[in-house]
Amino acid sequence: MARLPDELICFTAIAPPTARVSVKLAEQIMPLVPRPQQIELPGNASVLTQQNRPVAIAGRFEGCAHTVLLGDLGKPEFQLAQDGQTIKQSGFGSIKILSPTRLETAVVTAETGTARTGPSTDYSRLTPLPKGTQALVTGYEGDWARLDYGAWIKRSEVQILPTGAPPKSIIRSIKARQVGDWTEIVFPLQVPVPVSIQQGDRTFTLTLYNTTAQTDIIHLDDDPLIERLDWQQNNPGQIQYTFNLKSSQQWGYKLRYEGTTLVLSLKHPPGVRGEGGGDEGKSAKQGTIADLEKAQAQNSRPQAETVSALRTATALAGIKILLDPGHGGPEDLGSRGPTGYPEKTVALVITKLVRDRLQQRGATVYLTRETDVDVPLQDRVALIDKVQPTLALSLHYNALPDDGDAIKTKGVSAFWYNTQAHSLAVFLHNYLTKTLKRSSYGVFWDNLALTRPTTAPSVLLELGFMINPDEFEWITNPKEQQRLATAIADGITRWLQKSQP
Ligand SMILES: [Zn+2]
Incomplete structure (x- = not known):
């Protein structure tokens, strides 16, 4: 060390x-x-x-x-x-x-550098560092380097260079531009400095480390997403930019360095029919979850109005949805039912049923796999970043935790990581448990590969426990699978309708 x-x-x-x-x-x-x-x-x-x-x-x-x-x-x-x-x-x-006058500089060489709170993977993740980021190394421990702003990063994700003077920058003007579905905010810097992100209810906050402001002018026109940009120099080397947003739901962000210029991209809300769209769209707002529940409780077919509102051929026009059936291939079976029946198979079945329903409503649907093949986690994540869907959903069935009880442990759970995915996770969890009358296993903030993507709200669902005999029966019943797929598609549609600005 x-x-x-x-x-x-x-x-x-x-x-x-x-x-x-x-x-x-x-x-x-x-x-x-x-x-x-x-x-x-x-x-x-x-x-x-x-x-x-x-x-x-x-x-x-x-x-x-x-x-x-x-x-x-x-x-x-x-x-x-x-x-x-x-x-x-x-x-x-x-x-x-280390000699304070002879410290080295780390330059991030990985596409995104994984910054952590300490020198091992036991420590929590911080905002990933874009490729090119530079910072002084103030310590080493094993395979890890500590950067001057406090985070640790694996030595294999950086190049270590001798340093003349610490990598610091001033910043002057900032401007925004609209590029397709995104607003790009451009921060010209002298050095690619470390950054961190925090999403709030109606705020998106970017912190630049090792940076001092000489800012006199910022160009930000009225924007589909951003109400106003506020900024302040928090301490001599740290600037915080707070984007006050026009609505509470956020749809994705990206960070990259182009040379020494930082480019932050914020995604615009999708144009779902149903909020200021055509007549069809207006009727989409009328049905509520309560209506649907009431209809189901009466054991009658849901009211025609509600069904047509949710399930019209254009309810999801212009919406891109990525579905990720968990696991796959000969090695990665996922969890197993009492008969040995694997999670990977039922996850693919349910994913295709959901896909069909979303497509019938006009959505463009992408799957990370359509057959029983092994797809590495990083490839699934890369597809989300490439497709940049309106939302991404990873579908799984749960395994028993250590010390868990196969009979008592049951229910649907939802996992989120970035703030922008929280509302979707809670909504789908509540929608599925209520409309299908299933047990809840809970909503979790969890650092998972398929919840970490930032380019879209990304949620992982665990739709029940394979090993629980009661749930297994429900999980593998073809009729119930149809109902579950419809409920997931309805839940997605309703959430998109309610989340429009
Ligand atoms: Zn799984």
Whole structure:
């Protein structure tokens, strides 16, 4: 590991509680102090089994060093003394103190660099860094480099270069332009600096690090999406741009560097028939979920008006929808039912039924696979980014979590990651559980490959548990599959209608 000179370097050891433990680093000896109780948090998956309780572990020692030396300090040597015996053990890696005047610069070489809160994949993801982003490296740990704005990135996703002066930029004018379905906001910079994104209810916030404003003019005409752009220099090296939006639903964004110029693209709302469209469209607004439920509760056919409103041949005209049937191929079967029947098969069946219904309403539908083939996750994600659909939906059936109960564990769940997908996830979850009278397994913010895309609201549905005998019967019943597919298509149509500005 490598650190800056002013940082503490901390060590931990596991040893018998009565032992004396110390660490020797570069001829300096530091005693480690026993910590009577250490709280070890359970893994994230414990949220699924309601066992989110800390576990106490004993015999942990800790202590920190502060050194003014620069350069390679070698490996730390741990020493344990007990009952007149002394045991020595060398640390796993060596420690280096970086010279503040000779720091290196990392340049992101991956298409998008995965920035994280710490030096391993256990740490949470931050806003990905566009290719070309540059930042000073302020530390190393194993395969990871720490960037000056605080994030960690894998060394394999960057090129390390010697640095004359830290990569910083000023920014002057900013302008916006409309390109097809997108508004592009152009930020000319001297250096491609790190960025982060935060979506709110009616705001889209972009933060530029290592940047100082000399801004006097911003060109932003009235825009289909953006009400107003506000900005402020938060601290000497950090600027925050807040796009106040005309409606609460956001439809996708992209970030890229063109040389040293940052281009932020924000997607316009889709033009769904039903909001200011033709007569057909106007009637589409009239039916409500309550109407549909009432009709179904009466065990009659849904009122003709409601059905025609939702299911007209033009209800989804101009809408592109990407459907992703989970898993596939000989290796990736997904979860299995009691008979061994695989998730990949039923996911494809239901996806095609949903596709047919969406197409009948005028939508253009893309599938990540149409047969029993293995499609890598990154290819599915790449298709979303290429197609740039109005929305993307990944369809799965659930597997039992560790410690789960095959009989009690049941229900439909929805997963989202980017704020722009939250409304769709909640709406579909509620719509399916209510209209089909299915159990709920819940709505989850979850960092999944198929929820992470930013070019469209992307939601993953788990439509029930394969291993639960009752749900399995429902999952594989052809009549119920038809009803489920109709409910998904209706849910998508209704959500699109209600989400129009
Ligand atoms: Zn699955």
